[in-house]
Each structure stands twice: as C-alpha cells, then as structure tokens.
Amino acid sequence: MKKLSLFRVALLGLGFMLAACNQKPDFEYYYYEPEDQALLAQYLNLPSKPDNYTVKLPKHLEAIGMFARPVERDKAILGRVLFYDKNLSKDGKVSCASCHRQEIAFSDDKPVSRGVFDRVGTRNSIPLGSVLNFAAYYGTDLFGPSGIPFFWDNRAGTASEQNLATMTNPVEMDMNHGDIVRAVQSQPYYRPLFRMAYGDERITVERVSEAIANFVNAIGSYRSKFDREAERVFNLRPAVGVPFENQDFPGFTAAENRGKALYLTHCASCHSSLQQRPGKIMANNGLDAGTTDPGVGGITKKTTDMGMFKVPLLRNIALTAPYMHDGRFATLEEVIDHYSTGIQPHPNLSSELRVGSQPRRFNFTPQQKSDLIAFLHTLTDEELLRDEKFSNPFK
C-alpha cells in the first residue's frame, strides 16, 4: 500500500512536470510608464513588450559580407508610428504607408502613386520590401560614394534624406519642415515615444526623419523560399569553385530550378545572383528609344545618365506589380516579354542588353517564360507581409 502511494505521488509529480514542459514563460512587459501606456493605448496598438528590430541574415548572405543595418529599437518604434501617421500630410489623408503597403511588400499597386489632394505622381512607388534592406550597400552615410542612393533617380543619399524629400514633395505629402514639427507636436502620443527614443520630448524634423529611417531600415526581406534554399545548399558546403547558387536547390520544383538557371544566366549580372547588391547602381533597360523621363540624368544633367534609373533587387517581385519606374507593365509576363523581344535602342541602353549597337533579343520560349516566373515567385517573403512589428499601429 505504501509502495503504491509513493508510486502515485511520483507519477503525479511527473505528470505535473510534463504538463509544464512545453509552455513558454509568460512574461509581462511594462515598456512605458503606466500613464504613458494609458495615453498610447487610446490611439495605438503598441505591444507592451518592445518589438525586436534586430535582423539576423541567413548564413549565405553573411558569408558574402551582407549585414543588417544598425537600427535603434526605440527610434524604430517611433518611426513605425510616423510611417503610418496621415497627420504628416497636408490634407491628413496620406502617410508613407499609403504608397508603401505592407501586404504587397511595401509597394503600391498603382502605376504611379497618388499623393495629397489626389495629386498624381510621376513614378512608381519603390517597394521597400524589395531591398534587402538597405542592409549591406544602401546609403551613402555608411558606404560613402559606393553606397547605393535612394529613389528611382538616386537623388537621396540616405533613408533620412529620402523620407524628408517625400514628406516635402508637393505632389506626395506637401509639408514643409514647420508643418511636420507642428503636426507631430499636435499629437499627444508622440510625447512618450520621443522621450523613449531621444530621452526628451523635443520634436525636430531631423528626429522625425531619423526615426522613420530607423523603421524603414529595419524592414528586411530575407526569409523567402529562395533564401531558405540558398542557405540550405550553402550549408552543405558545395565543392570549391562551384557557386552554390548555380546548383539545383532540392526544395525547388523543376520549373523553379530551370527558372533560376535562366535568371542566373540572363538577369543576375544586373539584379544580382543572391538578391544582395545589384550589379549596377543605375541602368537604362530600353523601355523607350528616346528619353521620356531623364531619371538620373535629370539630377546629374549628364547626357550619359539620361534615361538611367536605379536597378532594383527583385525580392517580392511577384507582389509588386505594376513594374518599371513608370509602372507601365501590369504583369511579370509583360516584363519578360519586354526583355525577350521588346528592348528599344536607347542611346544609353545597358551593355548587357545590347548586341553591338542593336538591342538584344533573348527570345525566351513560352516554357522559359513560365520557368522564369516560377522562379521569381520564390523571391516572396511571406513573413514580411505578416510581421506585426511593421504593421499599422493605429487603432
């Protein structure tokens, strides 16, 4: 009887222990002062535990020197609120997120975006989820002249310059520096957020743009099927001298692998093999025979830069239609048709797209087009689209 009781006690203890085994700790975070928490809760859905904006890149990207940009957490949290705040526009109807929507990789589904008072922009919104993310090479603040600038015409050196130029663009948000400061000052929820980020409640344009830059710099797309497979093959340590990305990825379908091979042969010299740093900072891809939009040339005034535009990475490309700087192509099929048979003889046409003085004709077969599109779909990072810490915090 005694033995049975002891056995029962032991069994009960074991059961109790096993029941507790797989539950994660229930930690409660009190990130803000209680009165600040109450104030913020009136307007915002911010977690009581601060979001972690630290990015850990896959090994295959770290191995080629990629690294996440340093991001200050409290500034990124403030930046998130600013990014989604429509008060930062003249008519109170436009925020950064209006043209950079998370569900489509922080892009816009219109050929050219519309700004305040329904004013029509001139270029397609660049998907923020298409740049990994400014991590290794974007920004002249870290990389000097070799850093890749921002905008289709590369006119801003840093993410701060970029967002300030957008807020003050008459077509986009149409604010001046004074307007921005007043708009932020008028909202009570910014007081605790600035205190957390900067130690005091002083609101300046520089702080506003720096905070948004911290948030934008934290938006990282690096968890696509392509990234997962690339890391997997990289970890298998392929033979020296054989680029691992050239091998078939075991988790890819046959069509995806064929599309990858085509991509590496025909597209990667500009758009990069691992979606890291584009092979070129700017290029003309023969959309038109003449210059309809000067692009980089409009900034530098150089004849050789006329019609040149930023070369984007293709991360999340399946989500970011319409395509090109003017959003002229509605589908990936149209884009591939352009490169297959539609390249025009612009004077500054990229050398990769020329054969002598004539535009190159890739003449992809229907099968090749379909394979390329299958591959491009592997560049979608679904997690980025659902990541709470990048979502709209307003109630």
Place this chain on the structure above:
Amino acid sequence: MRQALLLFFTAWLMGACNAYYYAPNTLHTPYLRQRHDAQISVGGLSGVEFTGFEIHASYALTNRMAVMVNHVQLGNGSSNSDRRGEGRLIEGALGLYYPFGENASNHLLAGWGLGQVAHYYNRSLGSRLHFHRYFAQYGLVAQVSALRIGVPIRLSYLKYQGGLIVPRQITNESDLLKIERIEEEPGFLFFEAGLSLGVGGDPIYVNAFVNSASIKRAEEFGFAHSTIGISATLQLGQLLRH
C-alpha cells in the same frame, strides 16, 4: 604591473554588474543511515559576482524513505548601487536512501522547487522572473574518521513560469536580451554535479562545497556555471531518537 592591477580591478568591478538569472545551489548530501536520522545545515554560498546563504534540512522518515528541504537566497550589489540583483529558491524532495558498509550511505531524491530572481536598476525594479525547478538527485556520502565526503549529481529541469519586465529601467541592454532568450526557451534540462568535504564529529560538521551546472550557452541566458559554499551541519539523529 600597477597598470595591470588597475585593469584587473576595473574589469572585476565592471564584471560585478552582470545580471544572473540562475545559479546552482548546493547539492546537499544528507548522511542518513536509519530512521529518525536528521540534519540541519546553515551556510554561505558564493559565485563569481554574488553571495548568499543557504539552509538545508533532511530527515529519514523510515528506514528507507527520506525528505529534504533547501532554501537559498543570493544577491549582488547593494541597495545603494546602480544595479542590484537578488534571487531565492525553496525546494523540497522525497526519496529513498540506502546505507551500506560501516560509514556510507547513498540516496535518490526527487523534488520540486519554486524560485524567483529580481534585478534592480537605479533602485527601481527592472525584472522579476519566477521559475520552477524539478530535479532528481543521486548522492553518495561516506565518512572516514573525522572526514565526510559527499558526491552528488543532479538532473535538473529549470522552467521559467513568468515574470514582470520593465524594459525602460534596464540600463544594460544585454540584460534584456538575456531575458528575451530565456523567454524563447520552453525549459532547460541539464546536469549539475557537486563535491562536499566535511570535517568534524557528531553532532557538528563544517563542510565546504563546490557545485557546477552544465548548461548549454549559459552565458547567453545569464546563468552561472558554478558556486562554492561553506556550511555548518548539525546531526540531529541522536536527539530525535531519544
């Protein structure tokens, strides 16, 4: 030389600011040989950057069954310093003991304990974590004239149940990272081993302990690898039997 000494003390002082979220308590090895044998120990425990005290009691319920209760309280820093930490654990165990030979005994005990660890920054609470620890301990203790030697090994399962974190108070960001890593883990299963050496004669012994935990990536979680201790043990068997 003077510079090297200065560097050493600076490093030591800075090191004293580390936050710990777990440290192995002493693996007591009760010397139980027959029903009503009992012992009580009171002593001090120390790690690299913290100190504390411990109380241990064990009792032979029958000629084979024993109970054990331990309490430990640890701390570092002072109430006036920028950073201060404190932790405590109380645990109980039930199991079997088996005397053999003239002066030896071994035991197998299983138990459960409740603990908490708190850290203060500028005199304000930064974090308070609650944990449970389940354990099974085997120990062998032998007495050779005035010398008593104990060799215990413990399989522990440490599980943080919950806690309260005030990130704005935590001035050292690495402390917050440690908490976040702990939060990600469902639990920690690891072995702990010890060695105790006692000197004396009935009813009083003075003991020295070394305790060590083999926890993977312990530094990332702010877990201490080892502690040392000293205690005075009072054997109560004779008294209780009379």
